Amino acid sequence: MSTPPGERSPYTRLVEKAFSEAIPLSAQLEITFRCNHRCAFCYNAPSGRPEMTTRQVCEALGKIADLGVLYLTLTGGEPLCREDFWEIASEVRRLGMALRIYTNGYLVADPAVARRIAGLRPLEAEVSLHGSKPGIHDALTGVRGSFERTVAGVRNLRGSGVRVQLKCPITRLNQEDLRAIKSLALSLDSYLTFDAVVTPRDDGNLDPLALRPDDGFLEKYWGEWYLELHDGKTPPRNEPCAPDRVEAVCGSGRGGLTVDPYGEVLPCVAMRRSAGNILEIETLAKVWRESPVLEEVRALAVEARRRLDAHEDGPYFSFCMGVAEKQTGDPLGLYPQAEINARAVRRAHGRLGTGGAAGRKTP
Ligand SMILES: C[S@@+](CC[C@H](N)C(=O)[O-])C[C@H]1O[C@@H](n2cnc3c(N)ncnc32)[C@H](O)[C@@H]1O
Ligand code: SF4
Secondary structure, eight states: OOOOSOOOHHHHHHHHHHTTTOOEEEEEEEEEEEOOOOTTTTOOOOOOOOOHHHHHHHHHHHHHTTOOOOOOEESSSSGGGSTTTTHHHHHHHHOOOOEEEEOOOOGGGGGHHHHHHHHTTOOEEEEEOOOOOOOOOOHHHTTTTTHHHHHHHHHHHHHHTOOEEEEEEOOTTTGGGHHHHHHHHHHHTOEEEEEEEOOOOOTTGGGGGGSSOOOHEEEEIIIHHHHHHHHTTTOOOOOOOTTTOOOOOSSSSSTEEEEEOBBEEEESOOOOOOOBBBBSOSSSHHHHHHHHHHHHHHHHHHHHHHHHHTTTTTTGGOOOOHHHHHHHHSSTTTOOHHHHHHHHHHHHHHHHTTTOOOOOOOO
């Protein structure tokens, strides 16, 4: 039975309740920082510590499953670079969690790899695509031939029945190529999302920002191109929720968590503050309930929403506390990319005459 128009589906209500009560439904596990690409904008910052062994990763997965997590994403680095990837991914499924895989697609150019992924019955594979042609994609990945391999990988996944979500961080090298990327995604029978913010490296290094899209381009992206690139959806804006629900700027430390290749438990992929090491704790539930780090991050997300609500562009902000902290030294500090995007989104809604329901990603 479908949900009547104007009403929230039971699933939406479940997700909202989990968010309000900080019940984690999803987790990201970065299983390695190794990678076969050399993207100049990559946010990863490996420290050189030994990464978790197969046994330790499986122990971490057991603790994540015990916490009640439903959706588990394997990411990295490039997760397929781990020889024990299949053992790890099978363990995710054995524990009853839905599996998502983030990949650059390079190794999936081998049809046998795509078939093996399909055999895991994942929810989806999210594949990064940086251009509609080799020149742009390969310039961003730093690997000649990577475009052909990634596209072949996507075809193989679709041919094996795997749902594919393509992801494209917008940079100044591909900003004029977005429409062609959209056409390519359609021809590959795949979904596509764009990300308008290039984040600093996890260690605070700001080098990736040199590749951020031009400010003038962002005005065009949100104003003229957004609807066409997003199948008629209007740019996202915050809709105040019911009074009995928590207003937070994001789900960091609330809707999910991230575990890095060394076992450090982080509030999310962008907030790299450790709440403890998953191999040194008895249960994740105790950390989830009692960690002062997670408690502080949840409170900061509520405070960030409160402050943005007082800003003239408040509802139009997509605000990341992790980026803010790395760029301004303050998790609540307004960073230029957030302000530029918010202003452009407000103007876009003004021109469209929309109060605009947001097109949000699935949790
Ligand atoms: C770190 S990668 C890991 C998975 C896989 N190696 C890949 O590239 O898809 C996860 C996602 O983050 C994106 N990404 C990496 N560095 C970024 C940055 N500085 N800003 C925005 N997105 C970034 C990648 O393009 C990819 O879509
Ligand atoms: S493929 Fe992914 S992990 Fe590898 S360098 Fe590029 S963004 Fe980073």
